[in-house]
Amino acid sequence: MSGLTSSYILAKLAATGTTAATKAIILEFLNTVPDAAALAGAEPVEGPIVDDPAYGWGDQIRDYDIGIAVAQRILSKRASLGSYTSLTQLSHINGFGPDKFNDLLYAFTTAVYEISSIEFNYHDGAFTHDALNLRKNATTAAPTPSWRKGISHTYTDSPAAYAIKETQGNPLGIRVRLKANGLSGAYVRAIGGGCLGPVGEKWVSFDSAGLSGLETFPLANPSFHAPGVNAYNILWRWQWRRQSTDPWRELMLTRHRLFVILRAPTLPWVQTPGNTSLPWTDALEIACTWASGATDRDTAAARIAERYNGCGRVSYDTVSGATFYGFVSYNLTQMLNRLNGGPGLGGKVNCTDSADTVSTLANLVGCDLWQSRMGWGFDLNPLIAIGYNTWAVPFSGGFSYHEVAWKGACTANDRVFDGCLKVDGDADPTAADPHHTPLLPTNMLFGDCTTMNYRLRLCPPTASGCAACQPQPATTRQRRPIL
């Protein structure tokens, strides 16, 4: 059988004086490395296993340390064992000879070998130079720190959210804990990072146990401000070197989910640590996707209203116009479940449910909308309700009330975003005109009964129509708490 013998491995470990700590680091690396490519490293960048220039053949660039084929055999043996518990188990692996075993020892005897944690949000009370306080949803806190070794594997495992307005022009940073073996210090950086940019190079000191402090690294060149609202997958390639003239050596990859919003979320969202109404990453996924590319509040709210209206997951309750997702509080949890393909509380909604959804998701990305009603008991023009594509006048002619996402004081002089229905956008929206042009009211002035705005598009110009459709902010303007 080819490869090393157990006795050779034992003798080599004794001869090199390999410490128990180094053995443990190597075993942990071999047992947690996800695939052969990660074990072999990406040539010509060094690491994670590097060629010892003083032993065997050649140097790192022209020669090689452990390649993909041998790396795969090492992982195959790991699979057959379950996991490595001793370095002697590296015996009898075809192609894994003295030179490669030496490289393995060399690479980990003096190395920065671990990113322990990464914090994007390290100031609970502010988010001008770091990320926002987050939750996953109503019942689950966001991970703290955002990224943790052995726990964070996928992009969504490590979320972070930044507000464009509050961070604009400010230096941003992250905080990182690292581990090293046999080193008192090293330069560390990360490349890649997409619109969050690379992590700037920094000298990191390690104590005798190989632990760094909580190191603040600068984000060298974040570029997420200009493109506006969005959600991104961020990949960083962490690297280290002993001296500024050394080539960089690979450390590891970390993955992160980045949410970019316009400005601080408004109610019902808060930034109070521990509060269940901290921005939910489950909601940010939808809100940032729907408002993608928006660089101002009106555009963001309009896009959210449009995407909600066209989502295909809910339709108007033409039977009774009942509120299904809560009228004292808003069950956002169940609405998100529904929008993501689950059952939620069913597929029917009314205007209250729609106003809640549009305003709550818009406010999450930094808009400033309210839920507010108009009424009471008024006639309607033909409209297209959410989930339908035909013109109709619901309920034999009228609504007892209607509710929308509304700006400002929610008066006739303020603008509405109605995700629940499309009005007729042509010159004559009344039933008398058979021609209709669908128009989703986004950032549309509520208006009066003399000028063609939202109110006259929704209601006919009659005493029982437009005149009866009055803004009711005094008793109904609110932002329902979320569940």
Add this chain to the structure above:
Amino acid sequence: MDTPYDLQAWADATSRGRRLYNYNYRMSGDELRGWELINVVPMENAPGHHEIVYLWEKKGSAGQELVRIGIAEADDWRAAQYQLHEQLRHSMRPDLPRGTGKLAAIGDVNYASQEPGGKLVASLVFSLGNVTFAVSSVGDKTVDVSAIAQRLDHTLGEPPAKEELKTGKAERLATAALKVKKGQMSTVVERLPERATTGWHKLIAPDGELKREDDAIVYVSPSTGEKKVDRYHVAA
């Protein structure tokens, strides 16, 4: 907001529900044959108002036929009717019709709405005693919910069936006759058990009304004498 719903008229017409009290009724998943319970969600619609929404899917309908059943418990039949009134206030349809024919007998007060241009009853909201129900078709394919509403009315409004008592599914609790005075409260249950540790309790008085006072259930009789309140327990 003015509504056409007259709480006083509802109260004047209420008789059966005054004598009923249900505590901690829960749907467990075997109540509707041919349907699967796919979601159970506690709602917070008002302080002290315990509503649970049950979402049922017709087996084999691939999510097209869904029924949402909201069941909310209040402290007494008046509070339940107030909750029903609140619920109707949050419906955009201005002219919700009352149930007619067989449906008129459901609950103490009910509203039954048909799908536009059709005959299927797609929504039936009602109160019965201290409980409010909202049964709605909420899938892409409309479902007639009247049979489900009738079943709920029967389940909570009538004593357990003999078969249920015989098999031990339900138990009639021994209760002594109460010596009551006209218009005065008599305690029937000293202290209601915690919701998490008990099943469903149903009380039916011969007349008068039942209501909750703090953690107790009390009976107010319209006449002086000896009265017996039937009490049943159904295991969770």
